Amino acid sequence: QQQVKQSPQSLIVQKGGISIINCAYENTAFDYFPWYQQFPGKGPALLIAIRPDVSEKKEGRFTISFNKSAKQFSLHIMDSQPGDSATYFCAASRSARQLTFGSGTQLTVLP
Amino acid sequence: NAGVMQNPRHLVRRRGQEARLRCSPMKGHSHVYWYRQLPEEGLKFMVYLQKENIIDESGMPKERFSAEFPKEGPSILRIQQVVRGDSAAYFCASSPPTGFGYTFGSGTRLTVV
Numbered sequence: 001q002q003q004v005k006q007s008p009q010s011l012i013v014q015k016g017g018i019s020i021i022n023c024a025y026e027n028t029a030f031d032y033f034p035w036y037q038q039f040p041g042k043g044p045a046l047l048i049a050i051r052p053d054v055s056e057k058k059e060g061r062f063t064i065s066f067n068k069s070a071k072q073f074s075l076h077i078m079d080s081q082p083g084d085s086a087t088y089f090c091a092a093s094r095s096a097r098q099l100t101f102g103s104g105t106q107l108t109v110l111p
Numbered sequence: 112n113a114g115v116m117q118n119p120r121h122l123v124r125r126r127g128q129e130a131r132l133r134c135s136p137m138k139g140h141s142h143v144y145w146y147r148q149l150p151e152e153g154l155k156f157m158v159y160l161q162k163e164n165i166i167d168e169s170g171m172p173k174e175r176f177s178a179e180f181p182k183e184g185p186s187i188l189r190i191q192q193v194v195r196g197d198s199a200a201y202f203c204a205s206s207p208p209t210g211f212g213y214t215f216g217s218g219t220r221l222t223v224v
């Protein structure tokens with residue numbers, strides 16, 4: 001019940017395209033859903049996060065869509081750039097404490 | 112405003128030795144979390160600490176692993192008698208009391224030879 005399932009495992013997108021990464025969770029007690037970006041040799045960096053009282057949150061080119069009834073949430077990266085090439089992790093937690101991470105998506109944006 | 116500082120960045124230990132990983136939280140952050148990342152995997156929660164107090168250690172292996180966050184100084188993750196399976200990247204994160212604004216350090220990459 002603590003798992004967060006993330007897909008796809010890897011994603012290749014052309015420059016300017018839309019990257020979409022999906023996550024699903026089981027634990028209905030989760031109330032905080034962040035997305036992290038990680039470059040090789042670095043720690044995860046918070047990109048954007050959402051609480052379950054809203055269905056969508058947008059920050060620049062990054063949008064989270066949240067479907068509470070389906071227990072799913074997704075990250076959309078608009079106008080994807082080569083500099084966006086990284087590993088993306090979704091996560092979920094209760095009250096922003098212990099984070100349960102997805103397994104990661106390796107995004108490659110081709111120039 | 113320095114971020115979360117972890118040291119060392121890389122640590123090599125022989126099997127049976129002890130590994131000590133240090134983490135200094137961001138200024139104003141009183142909560143520290145440790146995570147482990149195996150190659151090609153996501154991060155797994157290990158332990159959550161406040162100053163002088165372990166709040167949640169449900170992700171810590173029962174043996175050989177311990178963590179502390181003393182009143183003064185950095186948080187320490189200690190691994191005794193390391194084995195090859197302990198080789199991983201260990202990340203520390205800190206947050207203010209609300210929990211929001213979770214910030215990760217750059218990690219310590221432990222290699223056991």
